[in-house]
Amino acid sequence: MKGIVFTEFLEMVEEKFGYTMVDNLLSTTELPSEGVYTSVGTYQHTEMVSLVINLAKQTNIPINELLKVFGGYLFKTFTKTYSHFMAKAPDAFTFLASIHNYIHVEVQKLYPDAELPHFDIERPDDKTLVMTYSSARKMADLAFGLIEGCVEYYKENVEISQIPINEDGSITKFVIIKK
Numbered sequence: 001m002k003g004i005v006f007t008e009f010l011e012m013v014e015e016k017f018g019y020t021m022v023d024n025l026l027s028t029t030e031l032p033s034e035g036v037y038t039s040v041g042t043y044q045h046t047e048m049v050s051l052v053i054n055l056a057k058q059t060n061i062p063i064n065e066l067l068k069v070f071g072g073y074l075f076k077t078f079t080k081t082y083s084h085f086m087a088k089a090p091d092a093f094t095f096l097a098s099i100h101n102y103i104h105v106e107v108q109k110l111y112p113d114a115e116l117p118h119f120d121i122e123r124p125d126d127k128t129l130v131m132t133y134s135s136a137r138k139m140a141d142l143a144f145g146l147i148e149g150c151v152e153y154y155k156e157n158v159e160i161s162q163i164p165i166n167e168d169g170s171i172t173k174f175v176i177i178k179k
Contacts, residue, residue, distance in 0.1 A: 001048055001137075002114055003041035004081075005074065009048065010037070012073040013055060021058065029054045042113050045137045064141040071145015072152070079153055092154040093129045096147065096176070097121045117143065127178040132171065140164075140172035147174060 014022045026035035029050050033043050056063045085103055089095035100119040107114055117135035133143050144162050151158050157179045165171040
């Protein structure tokens with residue numbers, strides 16, 4: 001997992017819970033990297049899982065909710081860092097439909113070692129976008145938060161349904177319907 005995800009996670013924790021919480025997380029979570037992250041580095045995704053689990057224990061906020069909030073926060077970061085991607089899409093559906101075949105291709109050029117989730121896209125009608133998420137990392141809740149951040153960025157009114165396809169969480173379907 002790319003370091004930017006870790007650095008942004010820790011920035012979000014500091015913003016929402018304070019520096020003491022960041023320090024506590026880093027000192028009480030067993031991390032092979034010892035919690036030293038750079039935005040361009042690559043780290044085991046299990047470290048992110050450990051950090052989120054520990055934060056959930058310390059805040060009594062469910063893991064899925066923390067991941068969704070982080071996804072929204074991360075999307076805001078992406079709008080600053082990768083604004084050229086957003087500028088090419090006139091709306092959220094166009095942007096979201098381009099993730100796998102355009103945005104992830106460009107990300108792979110910048111970071112060849114990045115392990116990105118796969119998205120299959122369906123457009124049953126003009127008001128519906130179906131995204132099927134597949135990833136061995138099983139972070140569909142983070143993807144949900146990113147989707148929410150995207151529709152908020154484009155100021156669109158939608159309903160998002162998250163439907164697990166298998167028990168282990170590695171495949172999830174998101175149905176996004178414009179209201």
